[in-house]
Amino acid sequence: MPADPRPSGATPERRVLRPTSGTVILIVSGVVVLGLLVDAAVRAGLLEMLRLAPWLLLVLWGVYIALYAPHIAYDRSGVFVQNYLRRTWIPWSRVADIAMRWQVQFALTGGGSVAAYGGPAASRPGRNDRRQRSADRPVPSWLRDLGDLRDTWQHADDAASGTGAPARSWDVPALIVLGVLVAAAAGSVISVQG
Structure with missing residues (x-):
C-alpha cells in the first residue's frame, strides 16, 4: 500500500487540524x-555524543508519533486521518456522519467508524465560561473546526470524492526512521561493550 493513501487527483487546497499543544511540545522537546x-559533545566529546544520540532521538521520535503525527487533513475530495502510525483515507462519499465524542469520530456508510486522535477535541467549559451568558461566550475553536469539517463534508463534490473504500496504510517513513534509530541504538550499545 502507498505511504499516503490519498488518491493522486486530490486537490491541493486542504486544511490540517492538529492540536497546537503537540506542535509546541515537539518544538520544546527538539x-x-x-x-x-551539544552539551554531551562539549563535555564528553563527539564519540560519546554519537553514542548518546540514538537514545535521545528515539525519545524525540516517540514525542513526534504520540503528540504531533496524529492529525486530520481534509479537502473537497475526502478526509485523511493519521492516528500514531496508522493512516486512513476516507472519501466523503463513504462518510455517513461526523460527531464529536472526546475526539472527532467519522461514521462510515455500511457500518464502522474511524476515530481521529489528532485534531479538535471537546473540552469542558472553564469556570468563567459557565458564568457568562451563552450569547456573550465566544465559540470554542474545536467547535469552529468541527463546523468547518462538517461543512466541507456536506458540500463535497461527489465527482471529486469518488466511491472507493477507505484506504488504510502504515506510516512507512516513520517506521523507517524507527528502524534506523533502533539499529543506531544497538550500534551504540555494541560500541560501548567492544
Missing part, C-alpha cells in the same frame, strides 16, 4: 534534545 547533544 530544543531540549539539541541542547543535550
Whole structure:
C-alpha cells in the first residue's frame, strides 16, 4: 500500500487540524534534545555524543508519533486521518456522519467508524465560561473546526470524492526512521561493550 493513501487527483487546497499543544511540545522537546547533544559533545566529546544520540532521538521520535503525527487533513475530495502510525483515507462519499465524542469520530456508510486522535477535541467549559451568558461566550475553536469539517463534508463534490473504500496504510517513513534509530541504538550499545 502507498505511504499516503490519498488518491493522486486530490486537490491541493486542504486544511490540517492538529492540536497546537503537540506542535509546541515537539518544538520544546527538539530544543531540549539539541541542547543535550551539544552539551554531551562539549563535555564528553563527539564519540560519546554519537553514542548518546540514538537514545535521545528515539525519545524525540516517540514525542513526534504520540503528540504531533496524529492529525486530520481534509479537502473537497475526502478526509485523511493519521492516528500514531496508522493512516486512513476516507472519501466523503463513504462518510455517513461526523460527531464529536472526546475526539472527532467519522461514521462510515455500511457500518464502522474511524476515530481521529489528532485534531479538535471537546473540552469542558472553564469556570468563567459557565458564568457568562451563552450569547456573550465566544465559540470554542474545536467547535469552529468541527463546523468547518462538517461543512466541507456536506458540500463535497461527489465527482471529486469518488466511491472507493477507505484506504488504510502504515506510516512507512516513520517506521523507517524507527528502524534506523533502533539499529543506531544497538550500534551504540555494541560500541560501548567492544
